[in-house]
Amino acid sequence: MRIAVFASGTGTNYxxxxxxxxxxxxxxxxxxxxxxxxxxxxxxxxxxxxxxPQAFVDPKAYASKVxxxxxxxxxxxxxxxxLIVLAGYMRIIGQTxxxxxxxxxxxxxxxxxxxxxxxxxxxxxxxxxxxxTGATVHYVDAGIDTGxxxxxxxxxxxxxxxxxxxxxxxxxxxxxxxPAVLAKLTEKG
Ligand code: GAR
Numbered sequence: 001m002r003i004a005v006f007a008s009g010t011g012t013n014y015x016x017x018x019x020x021x022x023x024x025x026x027x028x029x030x031x032x033x034x035x036x037x038x039x040x041x042x043x044x045x046x047x048x049x050x051x052x053p054q055a056f057v058d059p060k061a062y063a064s065k066v067x068x069x070x071x072x073x074x075x076x077x078x079x080x081x082x083l084i085v086l087a088g089y090m091r092i093i094g095q096t097x098x099x100x101x102x103x104x105x106x107x108x109x110x111x112x113x114x115x116x117x118x119x120x121x122x123x124x125x126x127x128x129x130x131x132x133t134g135a136t137v138h139y140v141d142a143g144i145d146t147g148x149x150x151x152x153x154x155x156x157x158x159x160x161x162x163x164x165x166x167x168x169x170x171x172x173x174x175x176x177x178x179p180a181v182l183a184k185l186t187e188k189g
Contacts, residue, residue, distance in 0.1 A: 001186045004033040004081040006089035011043025012171055013087035013108060013178055018050050020179035028186040033079045035072065037091055053079065059091070069096035076100075085182065086140065090119060093140050105140040106185070108178050110170045112136060112152055117145035122170055126163050132156055133166070135174045137181045151181050 005014045014034060020026050034047035035055045047054040055075050062068035073096060076084070084097070086107040093105060111121035113136040118124070125133040134154035139147040153173045157166055 001028055001082045002030045002032040002080050003083045003085050003182070004035055004076055004079065005031070005043075005047075005085045005087050006035050006037075007041060007043040007087045008036060008038050008090040009041055009043065009088045011041065011046050011088065013174055014043050015046055016175035017085070017087070017179050017182060018046075018052070020183070025179060026183055026186065028188075029182055032081055033075070035075065037089070043088075065094045066096050069094050073097060073100050083185070084140075085178075087178065092144060095142070098140070098142060103139060106150065106181070107138055107140050107145070107147070108174055109136045109138065109145050110167075110174065112154060113138060113145055113149060121145070122167060123163060126157065126161075126166050130157065133170070135170055135177055137177060150185070151177060153177050 005017065007014050018031060021029055021031055031052050033053050033055060034043060035057060036044050037057060037059050039056045044054045044056060057068065057072055059068050062071065082104065084101055084105040086105065109121055111125045112134045116125040132154050134152055136152045137150045139150065141147040155169045155173060
């Protein structure tokens with residue numbers, strides 16, 4: 001299955017997926033494209049180093065979200081992408097992509113949804129004082145982090161934890177969970 005990873009930032013989740021693929025743990029996944037809405041996103045440099053095709057699509061260059069996503073859709077079709085994997089892509093997917101990739105877009109979110117959706121899920125959960133949080137992989141629908149849940153994993157927050165240590169713990173589980181979900185979703189080839 002040819003996948004496109006969409007990311008806006010550092011790309012540690014992209015890196016975990018690429019590492020799993022390199023180790024042969026994703027035999028039915030072809031990393032066909034990394035797409036970012038930020039030109040300076042480190043994830044693009046990592047994809048280049050891995051010789052994975054990359055695309056930067058500047059949202060400011062388009063008059064509307066529809067025009068922006070129509071351009072993205074053309075890139076995806078050109079690369080024959082079958083599954084979109086959001087990995088720290090900090091933009092809401094609009095109707096153009098949702099219609100074209102119904103049930104074929106997944107996201108990872110750093111909280112136990114439906115608690116703490118949105119841009120700052122991890123920090124919001126920590127600030128609230130929850131003692132259990134985690135990460136969720138889910139299908140993307142028109143809402144914000146509302147689509148059907150595919151998998152979740154939890155961590156405990158102790159008195160010694162800081163936002164930094166919780167972030168580290170969440171990243172650790174994300175980096176295991178996302179490749180595992182991808183392996184499962186694509187196992188039928
Ligand atoms: C990840 O923790 C991911 O769960 C989160 O952004 C981070 C990206 O890290 N996504 C969201 O908050 C989406 N609402 P990365 O760039 O190192 O993979």
